[in-house]
Structures are given as C-alpha cells and as structure tokens.
Amino acid sequence: MVRFLPCMCSNVELDELQDQMQKLLEKQNFITTWDPETMLPPHTDVILEANDGRLVHAHKSTLMGKSVEFKNMFSALKDIVNPQVVKMDMDHRSLEAFIHFFYTGHVKDDVMTELADKLLRASDKYGIVLLHDLCQEKLMTLIHPDRIFQYFLLGNKCRAEQLVHSIISFVANNYCDISEISGYNEFLKDDPTLVAKLCNGVVKKLKVRLSDHHVKGNVTKHE
Known part of the structure; x- marks a missing residue:
C-alpha cells in the first residue's frame, strides 16, 4: 500500500519561505554588486x-x-x-x-x-x-593522471589538505604501482620527501580497505 506523507509546510509557510528567500537574494545582490x-x-x-x-x-x-x-x-x-x-x-x-x-x-x-x-x-x-576552500573543491574535480604530482605538490605547499587526501584516494583507487604515473621519475628527483608522503598515504588507504574487506568476509562466513 502506498502512503503519502503529509505536506510539512502550509501554503502560508511556503509563502513566508519564498519571501525570505527573495529577501536573501536581494541582500546578496546588494552586497556583491558594485558600480564599475x-x-x-x-x-x-x-x-x-x-x-x-x-x-x-x-x-x-x-x-x-x-x-x-x-x-x-x-x-x-x-x-x-x-x-x-x-x-x-x-x-x-x-x-x-x-x-x-x-x-x-x-x-x-x-x-x-x-x-x-x-x-x-x-x-x-x-x-x-x-x-x-572553493579552489580546493574545483581542483578535486580536475584531478587527472597527468596532474597528480603537480596538484600534490601544490596541495602541500598551500596547506590544501582536502586536495591532498583526494589525490591519495585517486592514486589508491587507480594504480597498482605509483611509478606508473606520468612524471614520476621527475617528481622523485625534485621532491623525494613528498613522493614518500604520497606512497605512505596510499599504503594506509589500501591497508584500511583490506582490513574492511577482511571484516566483511568474516561477517559473511558467520552468517
């Protein structure tokens, strides 16, 4: 049997919300608009x-x-x-x-x-x-194999931890061997410390994944 949830807002409440939204938009427009x-x-x-x-x-x-x-x-x-x-x-x-x-x-x-x-x-x-924060969010959508080391270096220099973690996750999900990534040899020569940080981050991700897989496997057996 299909049940319909009752409307959470009355028409009056919806009108009030729309009025508040309009005022917020007008306020935002006032704050962000400047005479050239x-x-x-x-x-x-x-x-x-x-x-x-x-x-x-x-x-x-x-x-x-x-x-x-x-x-x-x-x-x-x-x-x-x-x-x-x-x-x-x-x-x-x-x-x-x-x-x-x-x-x-x-x-x-x-x-x-x-x-x-x-x-x-x-x-x-x-x-x-x-x-x-907005730049990090955009760069996280632009992660590409050709830019992994470039973005990893940028993220570390600019204290962009979200970007750094996203790159580590991307590498862990897409590569069996980090040395396969384009530009690895050059980056290794330029900044071996950051390469080690990336490798360690990927290893930790993989360990967590293997641990979760092991736990789920044991649960399935007991069921």
Whole structure:
C-alpha cells in the first residue's frame, strides 16, 4: 500500500519561505554588486601591478578588511601618498579574478576551472579561507593522471589538505604501482620527501580497505 506523507509546510509557510528567500537574494545582490565607476580612479586608493605590468585598481579598506596580509602590508606603507602601487606576483587575469572575489565572493566557473591553481596560491598567501576552500573543491574535480604530482605538490605547499587526501584516494583507487604515473621519475628527483608522503598515504588507504574487506568476509562466513 502506498502512503503519502503529509505536506510539512502550509501554503502560508511556503509563502513566508519564498519571501525570505527573495529577501536573501536581494541582500546578496546588494552586497556583491558594485558600480564599475567606483573601481577606477579617483575613487580607488591602491593600484596592484601584475607581473606582466598591467594594473588592477582597488580600495585598501576592502582588501585590509578581509586579509590580515593586506592589512599588515598597507599599515607598513601608511605614510606613502595615495594611490599606492603594489607589485603582485600574479599574472593580470589571476590578479583581476582574485581582487574581484574581495568584492563579490564569487569566481565564474570557467575562470575557476582555468585559474584554480593560481587562485589557491593567492588565497593561501593572503589568508582568504573561503576562496581557498572553493579552489580546493574545483581542483578535486580536475584531478587527472597527468596532474597528480603537480596538484600534490601544490596541495602541500598551500596547506590544501582536502586536495591532498583526494589525490591519495585517486592514486589508491587507480594504480597498482605509483611509478606508473606520468612524471614520476621527475617528481622523485625534485621532491623525494613528498613522493614518500604520497606512497605512505596510499599504503594506509589500501591497508584500511583490506582490513574492511577482511571484516566483511568474516561477517559473511558467520552468517
């Protein structure tokens, strides 16, 4: 007999929820929408110079309010006449996306797919936790045999533990021998310590899997 669950919300409650959702969307739109003119002189007071010489304008108060690194940087330069010019070790496209995140809390998916590794480095350096997590999530969907060692190195350098664990799981699930992975010999020469960390992580994963399999096998026998 099929039973139908009673509706958990009345029409009045649904209307209230929809009204609350609409207000949240309007609030989010207000917070994340900026007049383009305010992002250009004379309204800005800091100029960030990418490593290709191109410039990104911003407001020190916005950057300082969301990054201790920027706060320390600009506090040390407080006696310098505005607008200050700060050289950044990032290409222009990555820098633009990074600074845009300070104002909107968002990176377009195609941009994130292209720049997640660079934005992860920037978010780690400047302490932007939300962006750091979003970059990890994207990179975890982009794990590929050709990028295993590159991402493993990046994850360790940028304290991206979720990414590191995902790579270990990927290797444990797809390889009988780590030396089969493309780029293994080069990575072994460059950073044998990290190779050992990856191997140890994979071995631990496999031991847990074998242990679980053994337990399940014993349970089946007793049944």
